[in-house]
Amino acid sequence: QHWFSTLLFMEDLRERVRAPVKIFSRPPIKGGLAKQAAAELQKKLESLENIPLDIAITGESGAGKSSFINAILGLHDDDEGAAKTGVAQTTMEPTAYPHPRLPNVKLCDLPGIGTPRFQADKYLNQVKFNNYDFFIIVSATRFTSHHTTLAREIHKMGKRFYYVRSKVDNDLNAEKRKKNFNEVRTLQKIREDCIKNLREAGEASPRVFLLCSWELANYDFQLLQETLENELDDQKRHVFILAIPNISAKILEKKKAELQEHIWAVALLSCGIGVLPVPGLSLVCDIAILVFHMKRYCEAFGLDDESLTRLAQQVDKPVAELKSVIKKSPLASEITKDFVLTVLSRSACGALMVLEFILNFVPGLGYLAGGGISFVTTRYMLQSFLDEAAKDAQKVLTKALEPRAE
Ligand SMILES: Nc1nc2c(ncn2[C@@H]2O[C@H](COP(=O)(O)OP(=O)(O)O)[C@@H](O)[C@H]2O)c(=O)[nH]1
Numbered sequence: 001q002h003w004f005s006t007l008l009f010m011e012d013l014r015e016r017v018r019a020p021v022k023i024f025s026r027p028p029i030k031g032g033l034a035k036q037a038a039a040e041l042q043k044k045l046e047s048l049e050n051i052p053l054d055i056a057i058t059g060e061s062g063a064g065k066s067s068f069i070n071a072i073l074g075l076h077d078d079d080e081g082a083a084k085t086g087v088a089q090t091t092m093e094p095t096a097y098p099h100p101r102l103p104n105v106k107l108c109d110l111p112g113i114g115t116p117r118f119q120a121d122k123y124l125n126q127v128k129f130n131n132y133d134f135f136i137i138v139s140a141t142r143f144t145s146h147h148t149t150l151a152r153e154i155h156k157m158g159k160r161f162y163y164v165r166s167k168v169d170n171d172l173n174a175e176k177r178k179k180n181f182n183e184v185r186t187l188q189k190i191r192e193d194c195i196k197n198l199r200e201a202g203e204a205s206p207r208v209f210l211l212c213s214w215e216l217a218n219y220d221f222q223l224l225q226e227t228l229e230n231e232l233d234d235q236k237r238h239v240f241i242l243a244i245p246n247i248s249a250k251i252l253e254k255k256k257a258e259l260q261e262h263i264w265a266v267a268l269l270s271c272g273i274g275v276l277p278v279p280g281l282s283l284v285c286d287i288a289i290l291v292f293h294m295k296r297y298c299e300a301f302g303l304d305d306e307s308l309t310r311l312a313q314q315v316d317k318p319v320a321e322l323k324s325v326i327k328k329s330p331l332a333s334e335i336t337k338d339f340v341l342t343v344l345s346r347s348a349c350g351a352l353m354v355l356e357f358i359l360n361f362v363p364g365l366g367y368l369a370g371g372g373i374s375f376v377t378t379r380y381m382l383q384s385f386l387d388e389a390a391k392d393a394q395k396v397l398t399k400a401l402e403p404r405a406e
């Protein structure tokens with residue numbers, strides 16, 4: 001049985017080792033991954049983390065812009081760094097709100113539509129439209145020619161825009177008083193009405209997303225999110241997905257896939273720089289890289305004290321209750337060099353003894369030389385950690401959404 005599981009492990013490793021060889025089609029470099037190649041890879045990974053994403057939220061005063069911004073940032077209206085909301089909010093200056101975890105992602109509140117002196121082209125120059133990747137035009141009521149002329153100007157300037165109809169919870173509540181209320185039918189009616197009135201205001205191809213900022217998981221938010229994903233380029237899509245709040249199982253899965261895609265590159269990087277021997281084991285790998293990325297995974301999934309505390313407040317449950325379902329992965333703050341070393345020695349055991357042996361038999365990996373073991377170990381460690389963290393994040397979400405025990 002022991003040999004059988006070792007065999008399975010070997011097969012698994014072979015699979016994991018083979019995949020990146022296809023991607024990394026550089027001619028073999030003698031004596032390990034050359035410093036220059038490692039530096040290039042590092043730069044690429046870092047720039048991926050730091051891609052700026054600037055989203056403009058525009059609409060009339062009271063449309064729900066600030067509330068929408070807070071919802072996307074995963075913040076409560078009273079949290080630090082949240083946009084001020086309320087009936088009497090009258091700031092007329094564009095204000096940028098950075099994402100609490102990803103400061104390169106910013107949502108910008110662009111007020112001022114609908115004021116008597118509003119002129120779409122002048123307005124866009126004033127707010128420096130070119131700084132934004134796309135625009136979200138929010139309205140809680142009928143769309144008017146203010147919205148559509150603005151959209152036309154945005155389009156002329158080569159940028160994308162999306163219409164959002166906010167506060168649909170209000171409309172549904174009002175309709176609920178009627179006898180033959182039907183939610184799906186009511187939503188469809190609001191959608192059709194928006195499209196009709198956008199057409200009348202001059203919009204040629206209206207697309208509207210209905211939502212409520214207090215219940216992002218409902219209505220058209222998922223559709224909006226998927227539409228944005230499809231229309232962003234690869235790098236922006238990566239940061240966008242990582243920035244979305246963890247409100248559904250589907251979003252967690254997407255984040256996992258996004259993080260998974262870069263494991264091979266991280267593993268490759270671990271071969272080139274700062275390779276450390278792990279005491280008592282016949283393997284080497286870059287512990288700092290593992291610590292850094294494991295922490296990042298936890299934070300992306302909201303498995304850190306700050307996110308959990310915020311979530312607990314939002315769902316009105318004790319934070320300990322949410323933490324109680326986290327079984328495998330520790331919180332971001334608990335991921336240290338020592339933690340990684342413990343996991344390494346636990347998961348390594350006898351199986352890693354065969355690693356060197358396997359690597360001799362993997363064609364095309366000769367150029368990794370001493371880095372081969374590091375590559376396999378890093379990849380294996382990150383993959384299993386990501387799997388576990390994703391599972392824990394799903395459990396936390398389920399717990400958060402569970403009806404409260406009285
Ligand atoms: N029912 C409901 N009210 C909302 C929603 N979004 C915002 N509001 C309320 O509408 C008012 C104006 O919202 P705010 O976000 O400050 O609008 P802004 O002026 O466009 O930034 C506030 O009282 C919010 O609480 C929503 O999705 N549903």
Ligand SMILES: [Mg+2]
Pocket residue numbers: 065066067083084085089109
């Ligand atoms: Mg506001």
